[in-house]
Amino acid sequence: MKKPLLTAAASLFGLVFVMSPIAHLQAAELKVLAGGSMTGPLNELASQFERGSGHKLVIHFDSTPNLIKLATSAPFDIGVVPVDVFKNAEAKARFVPGPTTDIARVGYGVAVRAGAPKPDVSTPDALKKTLLDAASIAYLPASAAGAYVSSVFERLGIGEAMKPKTKPQTATADIAKAVAKGDAELGVFLINVLMAPGVEIAGPFPAELQNDLVFTAASAADTKEAEAAKAFIAYLKTPAAVAVIKAKGMEPG
Known part of the structure; x- marks a missing residue:
């Protein structure tokens, strides 16, 4: 059929x-x-x-x-x-x-503006470097998924370094919109939320940091x-x- x-x-x-x-x-x-x-x-x-x-x-x-x-x-x-x-x-x-x-x-991943170079997020070290190199990131801290993203920052030892880079969003749909408009360089959240017009998935979190x-x-x-x-x-x-x-x-x- x-x-x-x-x-x-x-x-x-x-x-x-x-x-x-x-x-x-x-x-x-x-x-x-x-x-x-x-x-x-x-x-x-x-x-x-x-x-x-x-x-x-x-x-x-x-x-x-x-x-x-x-x-x-x-x-x-x-x-x-x-x-x-x-x-x-x-x-x-x-x-x-x-x-x-x-x-x-659903698991977690990183998104960039459509057409932008996709950074390496395939290993914990690569993800750490990508996050530290980014000018800004968008996610929704006040959520279960956001709490997990924050915990990953802490596990990578970059919790404090990410605070001034963070562009907190108030709704899940706003994460991809912020990246698409150029208000944030990266979107870091659940992969299905990042599958939106104007953005592309750079990749999922590496296996060592992934969680559903x-x-x-x-x-x-x-x-x-x-x-x-x-x-x-x-x-x-x-x-x-x-x-x-x-x-x-x-x-x-």
């Missing part, structure tokens, strides 16, 4: 998967808390799920610290969030007990739309959803 036909079949399977188990349910509006780095795949998957199920998703994308605040202070139905959210006991208590469902994972950030899903303990919430989480594991997750630069599960 040709690839377009496979893709179409996968999408059809995903929609059928959604529609069959919940066709008898009344349409619900689901409030979803999600990691900012899941914006690309979740926006596309949300529209597919809504068409197939009749439910409506209202998704709030944010950084890990803000997601923890929201999970502990505001009503919601589902979280598709970095696993770090569940390391906060108060936030974890707002979700249904038991294991969560891993949806996607995992996004996991669970229903809120007090949701009044438990069945619809379960259906959306199940949809995120279908072949159609997996295809979108991969296309957006992430790995499923």
